[in-house]
Amino acid sequence: MDSHDVPSVGITNPNHPVPDHVQAFFRQLDISEREQQAQQFDASRMLDPTDEDQQDLIQIWETAAEEMGVSSKTIQRFHDLHGRRRARADQWYVSHGPGTGGRPTSGGLLVDPLKVDWSALLPQDNKFWWAETKWYGAAAGVSINLTDRGLTFSGGPRVSNGDVWNFGCGFTAIFELQPERRPATTTGRWQSAPFADARGVVRGHAGNQFGVDEFAKCWRHTDQTLVQFIFGGEKLIPRGHAHEVAEILNVEATSNTIDDHLIPYQPFPGLTIREEELPYPDQSIWARLKLDFHMQLKGAGSWIVFDWDGQPPLLMYTPQWPLVGDV
Secondary structure, eight states: EEEEEOOOOOEOOOOOOOOOOHHHHHHHHHHHHHHHHHHHHHHHTSSOHHHHHHHHHHHHHHHHHHHHTTOOOHHHHHHHHHHHHHHHHHHHHHHTTTTTTTTTOOSSSSSOOOGGGGGGGOOHHHHHEEEEEEEEEEGGTTTEETTTTTEEEEEBBBBOOOSSSEEEEEEEEEEEGGGGGGGOOOSSEEEEEOOEEEEEEEEOOOOOOTOOOOOOEEEEEEEEEEEEETEEEEEEEEEEEEEEEEEEEEETTTTEEEEEEOEEEEEEEEEEEEGGSSSTSSOEEEEEEEEEEEEEESTTTOEESOOTTTTTOOEEOOOOOOOOOOO
């Protein structure tokens, strides 16, 4: 099963509107990436047993155990044991999981765009100027809110059967660097190295059904794309796209829970621009950043959450960053 959104909810810098043709290009990029991701998810499901397959597997294990002399009473005790462990894990999730009492808001009050000091987000020297941020995660059970410190992620997916489930949440952000603010370079090269400031913990829990392979996995995908536009068209800067993947959770042991503490500095993949390869030297460079948490769950009672038991939600903030010359 798949549950991924295309970025749609967001906020725009009123001092820096994104032209329609730039919006259209990045919107199509979002859709194209989502379709490609769906194909990958289809392939992963074909290679993994379904919930029905796993119920058959349990029956095979039971039959084999009985043939080896294990009594049906002993087999039932194994099922009862795992049932009690699952009940305790479920009770913990209800009592201490996402949105439970006492959870601080972390980023402060939700932002009212009419009260934001947009003067702090004016173009600065050789930095990419923020224009727009969009986020997605509702289909994964993740609540994403804009606060005065950045985006907060709370909640998360939880599954109730043995099928493989894929979920996603994250954000995209668009920036622009105008040609008059592009720094000089004596080497003929520039480097773009954006990053995100992160605070928080991702927690994952694998289900605990006897004799079944169950897991909770999460990967962090980060992308940087640099594009130039002219006459309503677009041209990707040579070597102007980079993608990196990092595994941040892999919980496979039955009834096990693992935390991943995100480091404050979360780099996006860096890109080097060669001056002679810049398609339109007198045009702006548009940058699009994307961060996606790809979560994969299997097994009744498996879950991943971004906040729990009084812990603050995951906080992410992507500042404006410089294009650096002479690299």
